[in-house]
Amino acid sequence: MRVPLPDGSVRELPDGSTGADLAADIGPGLARAALAIRVLDESKTEQRDGTAYDDGRIVDLDAPLTDGQPIEILTAKAGDGDALKLLRHDIAHVLAESVLELYPGTKVSIGPPIADGFYYDFDFPEGVTINEDDFPKIEAQMKKHVKAAEPFVRTEETTAEAIDRYLREDQPYKVELIEDLVTNQGVKTVGIYTNGEFKDLCRGPHAPDTGRAKAFKLTSVAGAYWRGDANRQMLTRIYGTAFATKDELKEHLERLEEARKRDHRRLGRELGLFAFSETATGSAFWLPHGTQLFNTLVGLSREMGEQRGYTEVKTPQLFDSQLWKTSGHWDKYRDNMFVTESEGKQLALKPMNCPGHCQLYKLQKFSYRDLPVRYSEPGLLHRNELSGTLHGLMRVRHFAQDDAHIFCTEDQLQDEVTAALEFAFATYRMFGFDVEVELSTRPEQRIGAEELWDRSEAALEAALQANDLEYRVNEGDGAFYGPKIDLHMRDSLGRSWQLGTVQLDYNFPERFELTYTGADNVEHRPVMIHRALMGSYERFIGILIEHYGGDFPAWLAPVQAIVLPVSDRHIDYANELKAQLSGFRVEVDHRTESIGRKIRDAELRKIPYMLVVGDREVEERTASVRRHKEGDQGALSVEALKEQLSQPE
């Protein structure tokens, strides 16, 4: 048989040869390094960049090769995502094997590779709890198996055999998985991988043996519901990570440590931006500098909105529950609303602005000439989120949205959605954000006619295409009143958070009986677009802090410049300089401290400009400019300074 290789050469091998035979034929070094075979599809070059694993285009080394099929031998070289996934998947099996030995009676469920490592979910025997103190013991057991280089042996079992065996082994989760494979996919046999004594239900592929994943580490333990269902058993999930080499593992752990330094909760405290108190859990207290940052963003949104034909409005905080019954929130989200009562009436703090804006629309009379009406409001919202979901500024109970609702005609719909997306990306560009776009379609629990959902989903898709955006579709993830486009960003540890959203809604106008008078002098139903671009200011600031690592560009920094007098006799000139820079956010460090000390503190506060003034500067009416992280830039006149501070970066 002929085996074409990536370098263009072709290898002649006996018929029925496997990947292992090929590797051995090429050389003993490769035979040792080979992990698996990547099946190449010449029409799809992207399958060679380490993304093939999910497509099932990686096969075991001992699988027979096909005559004429181009392939590549997968080795653990740096940057190969497939090799990494394979090793992590390998070590997940070793983890399960080790846990079963150390904690007999444990029930195993699933253990896949994930973005930064792997996990395995276990149901430990009654009375056994696992925490990080147990990791050294488990890791030691795992090391033994890695060192032993136990072969991964793939076998096919009929589903009946496999179920029967797992029943005997008292592994009910495996039985359920196989039963579902039979029910949903009609499979007759399942793949079983054996390493040591451990037999796992698994599609594969795996390396030839357990000896390849030498650089691994268990990282954390957490609870996770079986099959992601909160009504089912809570399992214990052990997370770990693995790399091709110990150096890469070490680098990864160091990167994590660096990322933790960018954590917005830590920087928020260090930079004096915000704080939390047990007197109002899940709600930020904004300190002066944080408030400055917050207001800068609100101002930006306001300015950009004005340029795009939005008008700002203000609506109440507390509404009669009737409003939420009309909107449908009462039925769906009552548990997450803060409800109170007065004079026999039930009231609720608004968890969102839309019904208020609908009410505002309804209080007026519109004709087609008035549309589109674009109402924006930096609205204050309260949502009673579950305590376990709170997370710094990213998930809070009280927050403000850069919210807006557009009421328009069916004809205007497409342009308005397109413009809203343009607005969103214009905003993100100001910060250099790399945003992931998702289209979420009709959920199971929804209101409104199917025909309206068809139209809404089609309109959003058209707008995405008009903006030339790449996006992912999340089936069934839409809001209960309409489909949406969600814009996601990742935090410093890679967790994804929703920032912006553009949602299309035929339902609220119906429920609130909103109308406008058409050219035909007949009342028509407007269409409504919900959009928030930064999302919540709280979350946006959280992302912003981690994105910049606290080193805000000067236009955004709470304090743009700090004047540092060399000694006390320069304080008058320092104050004078600050006065001349009115309009900029400038502080003076009045402390009787050495200039070295003042510079150190200003650097730690991450202030973009430090303006050192001593005898020379007083004499020459200048300031010596030092840029944060960059150092001394030389002396500048006040005029030149103003010029530089006004420069966008």
Place this chain on the structure above:
RNA sequence: GCCGGAGUAGCUCAGCUGGCCAGAGCAACCGCCUUGUAAGCGGUAGGUCACGGGUUCGAAUCCCGUCUCCGGCUCCA
């Protein structure tokens, strides 16, 4: 809400196999120094050891409960 972990001064942490008045550094405050591009020196003050119960002659330390936070899961209009 669920699983696991944690909570000591404003911050970072030590003490926690039960027993000297609970410690350190930084920050704060008071002096001295008057300073040229990342920490000048000395002193002072600051804590119902998250909260509430219990065990004990004795609890920051052990046990139970509550609250909050951290890592996940579920949820996220």
